[in-house]
Amino acid sequence: MNKVSVALDAMGGDLGPEPLVxxxxxxxxxxxxxxxxxVGVSGELERxxxxxxxxxxxxxxxxxxxxxxxxxxEGTFSIAxxxxxxxxxxxxxxxxEGDVQGVVSAGSTAASVLWSIDxxxxxxxxxxxxxxxxxWPNSKGHTLLVDAGASPDVNSIQLAHFAILGSLYAKVFFGxxxxxxxxxSIGEERSKGSATVKEAYARIEKALGDDFAGMVEGxxxxxxxxxxxxxxxxxxxIMLKLGEGFVEEAGRxxxxxxxxxxxxxxxxxLPSLKKLxxxxxxxxxxxxxxxxxxxxxxxxxxxxxxxxxxxxLINCARLSSQGMSQVMLHRYEELLNKNPxxxxxxx
Amino acid sequence: MNKVSVALDAMGGDLGPEPLVxxxxxxxxxxxxxxxxxVGVSGELERxxxxxxxxxxxxxxxxxxxxxxxxxxEGTFSIAxxxxxxxxxxxxxxxxEGDVQGVVSAGSTAASVLWSIDxxxxxxxxxxxxxxxxxWPNSKGHTLLVDAGASPDVNSIQLAHFAILGSLYAKVFFGxxxxxxxxxSIGEERSKGSATVKEAYARIEKALGDDFAGMVEGxxxxxxxxxxxxxxxxxxxIMLKLGEGFVEEAGRxxxxxxxxxxxxxxxxxLPSLKKLxxxxxxxxxxxxxxxxxxxxxxxxxxxxxxxxxxxxLINCARLSSQGMSQVMLHRYEELLNKNPxxxxxxx
Numbered sequence: 001m002n003k004v005s006v007a008l009d010a011m012g013g014d015l016g017p018e019p020l021v022x023x024x025x026x027x028x029x030x031x032x033x034x035x036x037x038x039v040g041v042s043g044e045l046e047r048x049x050x051x052x053x054x055x056x057x058x059x060x061x062x063x064x065x066x067x068x069x070x071x072x073x074e075g076t077f078s079i080a081x082x083x084x085x086x087x088x089x090x091x092x093x094x095x096x097e098g099d100v101q102g103v104v105s106a107g108s109t110a111a112s113v114l115w116s117i118d119x120x121x122x123x124x125x126x127x128x129x130x131x132x133x134x135x136w137p138n139s140k141g142h143t144l145l146v147d148a149g150a151s152p153d154v155n156s157i158q159l160a161h162f163a164i165l166g167s168l169y170a171k172v173f174f175g176x177x178x179x180x181x182x183x184x185s186i187g188e189e190r191s192k193g194s195a196t197v198k199e200a201y202a203r204i205e206k207a208l209g210d211d212f213a214g215m216v217e218g219x220x221x222x223x224x225x226x227x228x229x230x231x232x233x234x235x236x237x238i239m240l241k242l243g244e245g246f247v248e249e250a251g252r253x254x255x256x257x258x259x260x261x262x263x264x265x266x267x268x269x270l271p272s273l274k275k276l277x278x279x280x281x282x283x284x285x286x287x288x289x290x291x292x293x294x295x296x297x298x299x300x301x302x303x304x305x306x307x308x309x310x311x312x313l314i315n316c317a318r319l320s321s322q323g324m325s326q327v328m329l330h331r332y333e334e335l336l337n338k339n340p341x342x343x344x345x346x347x
Numbered sequence: 348m349n350k351v352s353v354a355l356d357a358m359g360g361d362l363g364p365e366p367l368v369x370x371x372x373x374x375x376x377x378x379x380x381x382x383x384x385x386v387g388v389s390g391e392l393e394r395x396x397x398x399x400x401x402x403x404x405x406x407x408x409x410x411x412x413x414x415x416x417x418x419x420x421e422g423t424f425s426i427a428x429x430x431x432x433x434x435x436x437x438x439x440x441x442x443x444e445g446d447v448q449g450v451v452s453a454g455s456t457a458a459s460v461l462w463s464i465d466x467x468x469x470x471x472x473x474x475x476x477x478x479x480x481x482x483w484p485n486s487k488g489h490t491l492l493v494d495a496g497a498s499p500d501v502n503s504i505q506l507a508h509f510a511i512l513g514s515l516y517a518k519v520f521f522g523x524x525x526x527x528x529x530x531x532s533i534g535e536e537r538s539k540g541s542a543t544v545k546e547a548y549a550r551i552e553k554a555l556g557d558d559f560a561g562m563v564e565g566x567x568x569x570x571x572x573x574x575x576x577x578x579x580x581x582x583x584x585i586m587l588k589l590g591e592g593f594v595e596e597a598g599r600x601x602x603x604x605x606x607x608x609x610x611x612x613x614x615x616x617l618p619s620l621k622k623l624x625x626x627x628x629x630x631x632x633x634x635x636x637x638x639x640x641x642x643x644x645x646x647x648x649x650x651x652x653x654x655x656x657x658x659x660l661i662n663c664a665r666l667s668s669q670g671m672s673q674v675m676l677h678r679y680e681e682l683l684n685k686n687p688x689x690x691x692x693x694x
């Protein structure tokens with residue numbers, strides 16, 4: 001069996017390095033082929049490793065020194081100034097030089113996106129922006145929301161680019177050759193929606209052919225009408241967070257409005273609800289790959305637990321060892337060869 | 348007591364004129380001061396009135412003849428061609444000429460918006476677009492989502508305009524002088540979000556002062572962090588429909604994941620859930636006023652039931668008799684007098 005090595009940005013994340021290191025130890029315990037490079041302030045990481053478990057260290061865990069991570073919420077200027085030596089940049093350099101096949105970071109998404117573009121470069125040629133797919137659970141499985149957080153301000157060409165990346169990744173994610181991709185709008189008619197989505201429609205139709213399901217609406221994401229819902233990261237992030245807030249508030253509203261019988265009913269439902277909650281948790285996926293960059297960079301939730309990092313590392317190792325980024329790049333180029341005028345303006 | 352007359356676009360709506368007429372009969376029965384003009388194909392409306400109840404007709408219901416309504420999903424060109432004589436145009440003309448103090452339509456929102464702009468005109472001067480507020484329920488009450496469906500493609504000046512309209516309407520809706528208005532973005536930091544929201548920030552801050560709560564996120568709508576959430580109609584419509592689909596799918600996922608105990612629990616909760624569902628239904632509000640037009644035009648859901656139309660007519664009558672549109676226009680002008688350079692470009 002071939003080994004696969006992954007760099008973990010051990011300084012990124014809202015909860016400090018400890019849950020990240022714990023997740024890495026857990027991942028190497030359960031997957032014999034994975035090697036994890038913990039990238040961060042070495043003294044601190046060694047201390048945590050010693051505290052948590054040193055037995056596994058020599059086998060599959062290594063420490064690579066870097067400065068601290070970028071703070072959440074830092075502006076682009078501040079990110080750019082601090083880049084030299086920061087943990088995420090160090091991770092990407094290891095990837096760039098071929099020392100690791102994939103990268104996982106729970107740090108600033110803006111920093112991961114910015115530096116992946118800068119160091120690894122995007123595809124195809126022409127300054128295209130990357131996107132992040134988020135799996136939204138429904139009763140039939142999942143729908144991928146693309147872009148869930150990488151590029152908030154995009155034009156119709158970018159949206160078509162996201163649709164192609166989303167469809168290629170969906171084939172990997174769902175493990176089938178046929179997927180249905182919808183373009184998010186405010187009605188199923190082609191004539192409705194913002195100028196940007198109306199312009200994107202024709203390009204996506206041309207690029208995806210039968211895989212394109214046309215315009216879809218907000219309700220089609222949770223009900224799972226299609227496999228991929230395409231939008232910009234501004235709308236995607238708002239939808240994701242609306243879903244989080246909705247679940248939270250629904251519990252509060254329910255509690256406030258239950259009569260005695262309802263309260264007993266709620267008590268009886270608790271075990272099922274807990275199981276469902278666990279099933280739906282983003283921790284089960286762990287991290288999403290940054291699509292459209294020349295590399296396997298996985299972005300994890302800022303508040304990642306050891307379980308989330310465990311799953312993020314395993315997913316990253318599995319997809320990286322399959323050469324996910326190269327496969328997508330190859331397929332993307334095939335598609336462009338068939339449609340050479342896809343991104344010409346006005347086409 | 349002063350009478351208040353409202354025109355009902357009796358041909359608009361997905362379910363045909365019958366539930367609309369039934370809602371009008373119900374409204375005049377419960378509110379002695381309201382007079383309703385049913386606008387539509389008179390033969391058909393007379394037939395339905397005869398069938399449902401003729402006793403109340405002579406007192407508070409009148410029929411005004413027009414051609415049929417605009418079909419849902421018709422494009423702007425088709426809408427413009429058919430405008431002459433259509434039921435919504437007839438309603439707006441009655442309002443324009445002072446025959447009615449308010450208008451309710453469950454027909455095409457695009458048509459109501461387009462013709463309200465054309466016939467009644469918007470305020471302030473300068474081609475501003477109108478917006479629709481939708482009350483989103485939470486455990487503390489409601490948050491108004493503005494714009495929920497009138498103007499999908501807007502710039503930062505328009506967003507600031509929506510924030511002002513939203514704050515003025517919220518004071519009417521919640522019945523208090525102090526409201527909190529948030530600008531929807533993808534982070535609380537002022538530096539995050541699309542170029543449009545970042546540009547809108549400074550204008551809104553200047554216009555609303557202490558009423559402006561800064562950037563809010565998707566989760567802050569369902570959890571009710573502020574009284575008003577400001578966005579364009581593209582995002583607003585997607586959020587509304589996401590909420591609808593979410594509730595629908597949550598039921599399906601829950602059913603699929605309940606064990607026997609959980610199923611019994613669910614059964615015990617049913618009465619409370621039904622009561623809650625009724626409480627949360629949009630039927631209780633009925634219709635939203637089109638903010639920023641010089642008139643009281645209320646847009647109802649396309650699938651409005653008699654109950655929804657009943658509530659829409661009562662709300663429209665109540666707010667129209669208080670001169671809602673004139674009050675908002677007056678307050679808007681006061682605000683502009685205090686900030687004369689609010690909408691200057693680059694300010």
